[in-house]
Amino acid sequence: MIDYQSLRFDYTRHADQDAAAPARHPVVVVGAGPVGLTLAIDLALRQVPVVLLDNDNSLSSGSRAICFAKRTLEVFDRLGCGDRMVDKGVSWNVGKVFFHDEQVYRFDLLPEPGHERPAFINLQQYYVEGYLVERAAALPLIDLRWNNKVIGIEQQGDGAMLTVETPEGNYELAAGYVAACDGSRSNLRQMLGQEAKGRTFRDRFLIADITMDAQLPTERRFWFDPSFHPGQSVLLHKQADGMWRVDFQLGWDADPVEERKPERITPRVRALLDSIGFEGVQFQIGWASVYTFACQRMEHFRHGRVLFAGDSAHGVSPFGARGANSGVQDADNLAWKLAAVLAGDAPDALLDSYASEREFAADENIRNSTRATDFITPKSEVSRLFRDAVLELTKRHAFARSLVNSGRLSVATVLRDSPLNTPDADSFAGAMVPGAAAADAPVRRADGSTGWLLRECHVARFTALVFGTGDAAERSLQALNASDLALHVVRVEGHGTDAELATQRYDAQPGTVYLLRPDQHVCARWRQPTAANLRAALDHALAKA
């Protein structure tokens, strides 16, 4: 078994370092974390050669982002590495919230059947990065360079010139576009004179990985003011390999150096385990860290030829698992647009929609994350008064339970106001509005085999979902043919239960067509489209009209 935590990657000298004039590449991605790797793989699958630079030669140190959301798994599926993640990770849908030592609230993030993926898996970030690195290694179009640190950038009209530091000295690299996926302390952001602005929270949290042999349901447990850690909150979560994540709120006055020492962590964990009936269970402490956080973002995610994605562009509190998950959605959004622009299929303006769509998403994530943080760590006396009042009322009143906020967990942002959407001309009910990420559902293929709707979508192209059979469906198929567009057509049909969930989720009738972008977001839908409707919607989704 590979120990991804201690894995080191070899720096190798690249011919670009000896080039007389700086070599030019269409895309350079800076940062080989979950976001940069996702973006690089997605670009390569779209036939875009990509140089991926990382400033060190190892994967994530510690488990860090452990909660990977359904939407992220669907992106990983598209990239060809979702199965490994899900097989290794711990799947979960249910969260429980305790006040003092009593359960006051339970939520199920995926209460309906008919989805391939669970609401979440918990998997240490080093596994996610390791599996992505291995996926990238199988794609010849990805040129991953370890120990290549960007120390300078100069924007030019048609690209950017990077100065890269290596163990063997510096070299220059020209890029058509640069994706800055270099994390919350982004060097590129600083070098461009930009900053992320927002709120910093005055509270400290201890996060630790512990390994133990304990049988607990795979659910998220969150305590407010438990007897084993009075006055503060605690989170317990299972990861792969019998590892558990504990997160103790410590307050602002805690000493970050002292608190991460094993002799300080042990009694806290012991008290937690004793209180949940694991008095005899032994445990080992692994990676630990004391963190603070800020909810913030850059004003603009695009600066000329540089596009910011992930933590470099925006930051949230960990409650809600909206950091890495939103970063993967950034990459998912950016890859097909960059590929379309580089292929000459779309104008450069399409990249402006990357910025506007993901700035909108960041605002939603920051809003949710800030609200949870205000509930978990109230910032004023009156805020604490109401928080405690809510928790007290939960014991007897169901309404109060809906106010308990231990984190509203990451879901795909509905890009409702996106300039790429074609507004509905027909009447539809349900959640699949233009801008929504397509919902999964079971499907039966023409040959009788069963599968999943999202797996049927094209990995790189626009997909048209055509629902039902009969004359109406035939007319829609004729319109698709007549449009002469390079669309991947998926027919959703069948008898009885075969297509029932898909039909419900998309409020479909025979002939209904949904146009999905390459990132599986709905961009247009009709009851009975014409070829002209389809052409106009596609042009619109490519920022051509």
Next chain:
Amino acid sequence: MTPMQPQLITTPNLEAPDDFYEALIEAHQGLSTEESHAFNARLVLVLANHVGSLAVLREAFDAARAG
């Protein structure tokens, strides 16, 4: 025609104003100031749930702020 938005009632609406006021003060009997604050916070939440409409509650916040 658009449906009428629910509106905050600021005209007299209490069934028995003096009885209500007496009951409110009595409900705080025996509580310390701190306990009274906690009581009031719970009371606001209970009443807010009864009202339900965010628009009405926002009007109520404005009315309370204006004093």
